Amino acid sequence: MFETDWERCLSCGIGRFIYRMDDGDGDGDEDDEVDEVVEVLWEFHDLINAIFDYYAAMGASDDITHMQMNSFSLFVNDCGFPDKDSQFCKTTHFDQLFIAVDSSGAGGKTDERFNRKKALNRQEFIQALVKIACMRYVQPGEIPDVSEAVHRMFSVNIEPQLDPNIFIEGNVFRNKYTYFEEADAVLRRHEASLRLIFERACKMHGQSSAAGIRNKCVSFAVWKDFCKLFELVDLDLTERDMTLAFVWSRMRVIDEQSENGRIRLTYLAFEDWLEALCRVSVCKAWPTREEIEAAEAGCAGTYLYNKKRDDPEGYAELLSSRNITWGKEPTQHISHCIDHLCSYLIVMCQQNKGDGKAVVTKEVNAFIKVQSAE
Secondary structure: HHHHHHHHHHHHHHHHHHHHHHHOOOOHHHHHHHHHHHHEEEEHHHHHHHHHHHHHHHOOOOOOEEEHHHHHHHHHHHHOOOOOOOOOOHHHHHHHHHHHHOOOOOOHHHHOOOOOOOOOOOOHHHHHHHHHHHHHHHOOOOOOOOHHHHHHHHHHHHHHOOOOOOOOHHHHHHHHHOOOOOHHHHHOOOOHHHHHHHHHHHOOOOOOHHHHHHHOOOHHHHHHHHHHOOOOOEEEEEHHHHHHHHHOOOOOHHHHHHHHHHHHHHHOOOHHHHHHHHHHHHHHHOOOOOHHHHOOOOOOHHHHHHHHHHHHHHHHHHHHOOOOOOOOOOOOOOHHHHHHHHHHHHHHHHOOOOOOOOOOOOOOHHOOOOOOOO
């Protein structure tokens, strides 16, 4: 994926830009400098991906594959790059940079069929990062070497300024919370119910023969409506958390400009959807086993359903006092969090009129309405 992005960066002229900016003497060491810049970018590639995914997801549009101007400006400001006294780093310079990079692929320089105008895709964001390093360090004469400037930018200006609980590689959560026996056992126990819910969710916005494999996946728009329907977004789970759960649960693709790559980038398959649920379960506020037993509720789903109906103030207090900020350690074991969320989804589908242990097709279909087919 990184190599594909970099090839497109080169097609848009980033190599020539590095030649112009670097302190080389013109005797052939420019190619070496480009390679050194690539090495630095690879060193920080996990952080680059996390930064891009986060700020792309925080934009005003539902397109979570592009970084809009407002999100780019937010990133620039979060890292403290703008300097009104600087000759090269005023706010207007970063606005101009965004426009220039966005236009860098004009004229068919890259094969990017899904590249939107007035927004940056990931390879364009990588170009912008290299150019920001030059604006901050090379052009003022502080650091003449481009690769060294890029390294300084990540080490000093970017990494220390960003919350490590958010800007973290996706596999960290997977290895810590989902890829082990206890989590697997819970998901397998609820697999039949989860598959029924997922398959119905895939139909929420209607289906068509032209959609192909997308009929069997959940889009970001469907994910948002799914979370709204099940009332997951509340005092304990923000819309940002819901968005990040979707974004962080996608698998990487080598080329997101291909048809199949685009689908995998913008939709969740069943396994991806399970991961998104696991990420949501960590943030949600759950009752303790002792509270569930004392209320004779049988499961967390029934406890919360009854609590919300019978004691709204106590329910709100539970959510606000036990929610977990994104990236922090859950208060209960992850297997319990996943089990509680599964029971909650089941109880919601049954509207508290079933056993809370498993759903049948009739219950799921009655709860999750679908749009007419196109």
